[in-house]
Amino acid sequence: MLQNVNPTDPVVYNLWHVITAVDDLTPGVPQETALLGEPLCFVLSESGEPIVWKGKIADQTSEDKNARVRAQLKYGYIWVVLGEPEFEIFDIPEYVEDGRRNMNAISVGLNTSAPRVVENFLDMAHFPFVHTDLLGEEPHTEVSEYDVDYNPEEREIWATNCWFYQPKASAASEEGVLAEYKYRVPHPFCAILYKTSPDDDTRLDAIAVLVQPLDETRVRAHLLLSVIDHQNELDKHIRLFQQTILGQDKPILENQMPRRLPLNPRAETPIRADKVSIMYRRWLRELDLHYGVIREVA
């Protein structure tokens, strides 16, 4: 059963969230999903406009104006807000840059909370153990010191100066590299990583995880790629690489207990490599966010 959104959590209720990639939608064919415990239907009109409403397809509430939900297309996804949006959807300037290939790599259901997915996305320490021979390999397991900042104006966390040895950093890689990473958290349930592109010395590939909370402990993770890749003729080879990575993360994420992210600093012991997640948890506390987290003292 879906757990309904805690009405005392206006923070998530008033944010824009992704509910689907538009690539594979056939105009005029409605589909069902959920957001924050609320069952939703969506359809692309013949002119390509997203229409989203509360309820099930069988309820035939699509014509009911009261059931309509505010929706917009951005970055190849339908975004919706159930409450009153206080902020615009964050900017991803790379998306409109020349020479980049933008695509949804996968939308995968995960039995965990949205903040657990974001935190896993921000972690480098697991690379050699979970993504063996791709994003890391033993004995290159050390996460060297990196920088973390919170930018209050942009309401974003940035982790920079992150370096990690990777045997196969992307679908376009032909050899191991010391890859540079930057992480950006512009939304409590979305994060973007920037990493060395094997095909361009001057620019970084951008990979965003956009987490759709179906309810507090079930999500869909949408993976947006904006990459420079001249090696792979077909998008599917780029997608398949990222699907392999996410498939490796899945059992790790689904076995993290509790599923909701504990915000109490003493609930889970961090190490130096977790600097960015310490900042992330602190930010969620300061935002007064309640959804998908455990706030009480352990």
Next chain:
Amino acid sequence: MKLYDFELSGNCYKIRMFLNILGINYDRHPIDFFPGNEHKGPEFLAINPLGQLPVLVDGTFQIRDAQAILSYLAAKYDDGGTWYPTSDPERLGEVNQWMAFGDMITGTASAARLHDGLSYTQIDVKAARAGAHRLFRILDEHLWFAEREGRSWICKGDTPTIADIACFPYIMLALEGGVSLQDYPAIRRWTDRVKRIPGFTVMSGIFSAGAGVEAA
């Protein structure tokens, strides 16, 4: 040899693993199962009208269905004749029986995984999970008695068969569909033994066994 393949498919994985166990080189031809739905497109439907992975091409011979591919590979390339014991009618019958059981695991545990993981919302996930638990109880009991008789594998005999390979992937991936193996200790001991078969390989979501000594 060419395999039409999708990394996250347990049925494709069992072929990749068995090819590796047999030491056969092959080309992977990736199909964009999700989100591309390439297996339902006209090009792939010309290869397999059922729109299902995997499909194996060996020279001019082409064959679909994971269990059928396993039996073909074993009968043709396993020189020892242990993986698919065609000369022993009773064991052969057993292997086929448990391969069909593996297919039922696909119909339940894998269906629940598609529901949870890839948003196949049309699947009745409660029925799929209940079906998987029913099968796992049967297999757990079977393996428990096998262990009491000093056997390690699903079918009689000292060596694993393709029935072990056929059942393994969607049992290991069951938790992705909300089906925990917590209540099936004999199954969990058996999965550790499968992971120690020489040539065993992993896929996304399945990790190799630890270096520790196997628990009896």
